[in-house]
Amino acid sequence: MSALVEVRGMHFRYGKVRDHSTPWTLTDLSLDIRADSTLGIVGESGSGKSTLIRVLSGLLHHQQGSVMFDGRDLNDWLAKSPKDLRRRNQIVFQSPRRSLDPRMNIGRSLSQPVRALEQRKPTKAEMTEWLARVGLGNEILPRFPHQLSGGQLQRVGIARALSVGPDVLYADEPVSALDVSVQAQVLNLLMDVRAQLGLTLVMVSHDLGVVSRLCEEVIVLKNGVVVEAGRTADVLANPHDPYTVSLVAAARTVSLT
């Protein structure tokens, strides 16, 4: 069975198309993401973690190599049916406060993906159902982001991403802006919706503990290159690349378990 996402020799740099002076942010990347799998992306800041999921979800355009989504080239998707691509690939961002428009009430923010991708206004019943899926009540629909807690806002972000029925959910550091006592709720929620909806989950995190809970497989990025990839359990138990070794060791020194 071929993978849902297939990346072969992909290069990406920020800057203009024919700009050859800027160094690559991602260099010669190859990886497969199977449908219904869970992949963690770890690495230091500036390693290209967030850039990678933005390329995979079609928000940024790679310059070289190929990225296939469901057997079709990503550039072809973007040229012919960008809305279908976006419907099937959704992102949850790091800071829930910054990823929701402060001037829009929650109902309006929540309805944006369906408005944009299906050209219709979702009913209140639909929105109630989306909120219920993430453990929120519909009384928050008329409220504004500043009236909600960080945990509630991140749930709204997840509900919004799920509203269009994606195949892949990309999560960019989904809990790093949250309090420790709220973090576990959101992680459990991600586990639950993933299992219920049969989603493919691709999660960027700097926290190896979070990745080891949620992700079957992991890739380690350093300076835009994949330095290690494999089952999370194997990588944690037996890291090979020197950077991965130091990362696992550093994470263990401050781990409570």
Add this chain to the structure above:
Amino acid sequence: MLEVRDLSVTIGRHEIVRIDALDIPAGGRLGLVGESGSGKTMTAMSIVGLLPFGARVTGSIMFEGRELLGRSDVEMSRVRGADIGVVFQDPSRALNPMMRIGKQVSEAVRLHMKLSRAETRERVIGLLHQVQLPQPEELLRRYPHQLSGGQQQRVLIAIAIACDPKLLIADEPTTALDVTVQEEILRLLVHLSEERSMGLLFVSHDLGVVRFVCDHVAVVYGGNLVEVGPTDDVVERSQHRYTSALLAANPGIPASDEIEQYVGRRLTVIRGSVPALGDFPAGCRFRNRCDAATDSCGESPPTTTLDGEHRYRCWNPVGRSVDVGTR
């Protein structure tokens, strides 16, 4: 060395910190752990008089037998830097972007010590050396943006220890850093504290980090001290329901024999979220999120001493069985 008694910090109508007792012996390392809004930073900053305008502080903060509360701004600025050093969270914002590293470090030295230009330079190089920065002479001429986050934090630590303070306050010093860099900075702080027998007040939201650095830990929630004691003791035999819930909610790195079962295992959850300022319940601040809360939790819980240094304030501690069904 540091004795805090009946500390209360009030802003407007809200009392945001209420701590009956907190001590750091000379050379001791105390971790102040709490989530956002717990009052941990306010507690730390009240010691050095760096609170927002309008904050009212009462109680007593004794530092080496001297009362710090009620001192004038001029007196406090003499205490800061000379007696107590401070390291802030985000190194890129704490350094002046327009000023060379050498000048920023020497400023801290010259402010509190009367040294000649050559002596100052020598001391600055020595400080950069002590925080384990390579090629200090060359570094003097650099600007902050030419340094990595870890190097910037080392420079800030150099500034904070410039006048050999007896106490260093570090407020989330590694939150903005990568995990591998974090470990280096934490090791440096422990090393400096041991070498100079300098006390450390380490403010953090991360109990794991605190356990690595500190011999003692104080857990705060809603501005109240809920549990305090030797770090290993508090982590391994936590009594307060908040401490134990916080420990259980932490994902952690699996031990090698349970790695295989780790993926997909649900985390233990603390329900609800940290209330906004002024929305905390009376009595035990944690009771509206606590699974073991009973009617008595409406009253402020007494301080119980487990053995010697390990104290907690909880009506239904972990060690005591509670019939959750009857609440």
